[in-house]
Amino acid sequence: MADVVITLKDGQERRAPRGTRGLDFIREELGGGLHKSAAALLVNGTVKDLTYPLTEDAQVEVLTCDDPRGLEAFRHTSSHILAQAVQRLYKGTKLGIGPAIKDGYYYDFDPEVNFTPEDLEKIEAEMENIVREDLPVERQEMSRQEASDFFKSRGELYKVELIEDLPEDTPISCYRQGEFIDLCAGPHLPSTGRVKALSLLNLAGAYWRGSEKRPMLQRIYGTSFPKKALLQDYLNRLEEAKKRDHRRLGQELGLFTLHDAGPGFPLFHPKGMVIRNELEKFWREEHEKAGYQEIKTPLILNRSLWEQSGHWDHFRENMYFTKIDDADYAVKPMNCPGGMLVYKSTMHSYRDFPLKLAEMGTVHRHELSGTLHGLMRVRSFTQDDAHIFMLPSQIEAEVEAVIDLVDRFYRVFGFKYHVELSTKPEKAMGSNEMWERATAALEKVLVKKEMAYIINEGDGAFYGPKIDFHLEDSLQRTWQCGTIQLDFQMPEKFDLTYVGEDGEKHRPVMIHRVIYGAIERFFALLIEHYGGAFPLWLAPVQVVVLPITDRHHGYAREVARLFKDKRVRVEVDSRSEKMGYKIREAQVNKVPYMLIVGDREMAEDAVSLRKRAEGDLGSFKTREILERVLQEIEEKK
RNA sequence: GCCGACGUAGCUCAACUGGCAGAGCAGCUGAUUUGUAAUCAGCAGGUUGCGGGUUCGAGUCCCACCGUCGGCUCCA
Numbered sequence: 001m002a003d004v005v006i007t008l009k010d011g012q013e014r015r016a017p018r019g020t021r022g023l024d025f026i027r028e029e030l031g032g033g034l035h036k037s038a039a040a041l042l043v044n045g046t047v048k049d050l051t052y053p054l055t056e057d058a059q060v061e062v063l064t065c066d067d068p069r070g071l072e073a074f075r076h077t078s079s080h081i082l083a084q085a086v087q088r089l090y091k092g093t094k095l096g097i098g099p100a101i102k103d104g105y106y107y108d109f110d111p112e113v114n115f116t117p118e119d120l121e122k123i124e125a126e127m128e129n130i131v132r133e134d135l136p137v138e139r140q141e142m143s144r145q146e147a148s149d150f151f152k153s154r155g156e157l158y159k160v161e162l163i164e165d166l167p168e169d170t171p172i173s174c175y176r177q178g179e180f181i182d183l184c185a186g187p188h189l190p191s192t193g194r195v196k197a198l199s200l201l202n203l204a205g206a207y208w209r210g211s212e213k214r215p216m217l218q219r220i221y222g223t224s225f226p227k228k229a230l231l232q233d234y235l236n237r238l239e240e241a242k243k244r245d246h247r248r249l250g251q252e253l254g255l256f257t258l259h260d261a262g263p264g265f266p267l268f269h270p271k272g273m274v275i276r277n278e279l280e281k282f283w284r285e286e287h288e289k290a291g292y293q294e295i296k297t298p299l300i301l302n303r304s305l306w307e308q309s310g311h312w313d314h315f316r317e318n319m320y321f322t323k324i325d326d327a328d329y330a331v332k333p334m335n336c337p338g339g340m341l342v343y344k345s346t347m348h349s350y351r352d353f354p355l356k357l358a359e360m361g362t363v364h365r366h367e368l369s370g371t372l373h374g375l376m377r378v379r380s381f382t383q384d385d386a387h388i389f390m391l392p393s394q395i396e397a398e399v400e401a402v403i404d405l406v407d408r409f410y411r412v413f414g415f416k417y418h419v420e421l422s423t424k425p426e427k428a429m430g431s432n433e434m435w436e437r438a439t440a441a442l443e444k445v446l447v448k449k450e451m452a453y454i455i456n457e458g459d460g461a462f463y464g465p466k467i468d469f470h471l472e473d474s475l476q477r478t479w480q481c482g483t484i485q486l487d488f489q490m491p492e493k494f495d496l497t498y499v500g501e502d503g504e505k506h507r508p509v510m511i512h513r514v515i516y517g518a519i520e521r522f523f524a525l526l527i528e529h530y531g532g533a534f535p536l537w538l539a540p541v542q543v544v545v546l547p548i549t550d551r552h553h554g555y556a557r558e559v560a561r562l563f564k565d566k567r568v569r570v571e572v573d574s575r576s577e578k579m580g581y582k583i584r585e586a587q588v589n590k591v592p593y594m595l596i597v598g599d600r601e602m603a604e605d606a607v608s609l610r611k612r613a614e615g616d617l618g619s620f621k622t623r624e625i626l627e628r629v630l631q632e633i634e635e636k637k
Numbered sequence: 638g639c640c641g642a643c644g645u646a647g648c649u650c651a652a653c654u655g656g657c658a659g660a661g662c663a664g665c666u667g668a669u670u671u672g673u674a675a676u677c678a679g680c681a682g683g684u685u686g687c688g689g690g691u692u693c694g695a696g697u698c699c700c701a702c703c704g705u706c707g708g709c710u711c712c713a
Binding site: 251 | 639640642676705707709
């Protein structure tokens with residue numbers, strides 16, 4: 001039998017006996033330690049097991065854990081080890097699914113008794129045993145019937161359901177390691193001994209197939225790495241991330257608090273308000289430049305308005321209600337109906353378009369108690385909303401302009417973001433044609449701007465599809481912030497009109513959009529992004545003057561006055577404490593500029609500069625530092 | 638809303654199997670006059686989330702509720 005010709009990534013060709021397993025090929029032909037660090041193969045562009053037999057000439061690339069696809073196989077095998085350990089320790093536990101995810105893996109179980117955190121330790125110990133046993137992992141294909149019968153005989157009813165839902169033509173494969181066998185498409189590592197470092201992280205409930213109507217399973221999250229040191233790095237990073245948690249920093253820096261008196265209703269303290277106000281100030285400046293006009297609409301409006309807008313039918317379970325003089329009112333969950341009323345109050349001409357009405361609107365939404373999360377997910381929040389009324393022909397240009405505005409804002413803060421296109425949800429208003437037209441319009445702009453985006457099926461607003469902008473928190477969970485929603489519904493519902501060139505009345509098109517999203521959420525993300533060390537323009541206290549002894553207090557106040565006159569947020573720490581103490585406190589409070597003043601500085605009209613991040617920088621003329629501070633504030637660096 | 642864990646002073650945390658609620662930081666008072674990340678002393682601070690129950694006795698055990706945390710579902 002002739003050898004097969006294997007073409008490597010760099011174009012080199014190697015020969016191997018037909019049917020050689022990938023792993024053996026790597027060991028024989030490529031040498032080095034590669035067969036040890038390899039996790040999977042890429043054969044003609046498809047990811048395969050390392051045990052995959054090379055029966056044809058092929059392009060082959062070796063994937064290690066440095067490649068996401070290699071790491072995925074590694075983590076996926078880790079999840080099988082988890083499931084094997086659980087089934088050894090807790091007989092009768094049924095298996096759900098167990099995929100690799102970002103930073104690790106999970107497995108869903110239906111145990112006879114729910115797991116406790118102590119169980120995780122036992123399970124982890126058993127996983128270590130399985131790794132030590134170094135069980136070979138073998139792939140085997142089955143017919144649909146075989147697979148179904150097999151899992152039925154084991155009582156694995158969730159697996160049977162999965163098999164039944166697989167498309168007809170999909171080959172069904174299982175992976176076996178020791179006594180454990182799981183329905184799985186693979187690929188997997190060739191043996192369990194390759195998982196050198198693993199750890200279980202936490203325990204949570206998760207509905208079977210993500211549906212609240214299905215049983216709740218027990219999900220165990222874990223992670224694993226090819227080296228112990230990498231696992232330790234990861235655990236250290238988690239610890240570091242906890243220090244950036246906005247809930248912790250918000251408390252430590254005196255920015256906001258949350259109370260039992262109002263779950264999901266945050267209270268902003270003076271220092272938190274300074275930041276909020278700076279964010280709003282920046283927002284107003286930019287929106288004025290971009291041609292927006294600002295409005296303000298009421299917190300509470302009559303029921304009939306919400307019926308007209310469709311919220312009564314589509315959003316009621318998220319709304320709060322009240323009565324005024326025996327009539328039904330609702331607290332607004334969105335700003336759009338109020339915006340509609342403003343629009344309808346006067347006549348509009350096509351010449352006025354695009355008409356951009358912006359509103360810092362505080363909305364209330366009843367969110368499920370289990371979903372509340374610091375400032376990220378609250379029940380009362382302020383949206384930096386705007387409604388853009390326009391001609392159908394203006395849609396693309398306006399969507400593009402908003403995308404540019406979002407980018408302009410996020411850049412100032414140094415945020416990375418990703419974009420999603422959300423399509424028609426189940427509870428939607430309007431015809432399919434309308435939805436398709438609107439979705440296509442949004443997609444067209446994204447394509448034109450060459451933006452990477454993912455499709456978020458069924459996640460649109462009830463009145464239209466949307467482009468969402470997501471930011472990452474300190475644990476790399478993503479949160480939707482900016483959004484651009486195209487709406488053909490509200491103009492219809494509210495009978496909005498404009499007078500066209502032809503003198504006739506026409507229906508305008510509308511965009512709902514936010515840039516920050518919710519100020520609360522954006523603020524939370526900013527706290528985590530900066531780890532509480534805000535850039536100068538946002539810092540609640542920008543400059544603190546630290547007099548060395550009582551006889552320097554007068555001079556310290558003079559220095560502070562110079563800054564205050566230029567609207568710099570400055571404080572003087574005149575307590576009778578040592579310099580080390582005052583500096584430590586300013587440092588802990590993350591004040592960007594510390595100005596130390598003693599005899600030398602007094603004599604020279606100077607200050608000794610210490611910056612939060614750089615430490616002692618020596619003596620400078622006071623005026624020079626003032627200029628520097630003003631410039632840095634201006635540049636928003 | 639669902640699953641699990643947790644809830645002690647303003648904050649961070651102690652209190653062995655049920656046996657007198659305690660410390661550090663912050664706060665207040667006083668002393669100290671200080672040169673680049675914590676000066677010393679004293680004082681005050683609590684219906685142990687809320688409500689029931691078991692017990693001679695509950696922070697500790699049981700039940701229900703509220704809240705928080707991690708997820709699921711949902712969403713800015």
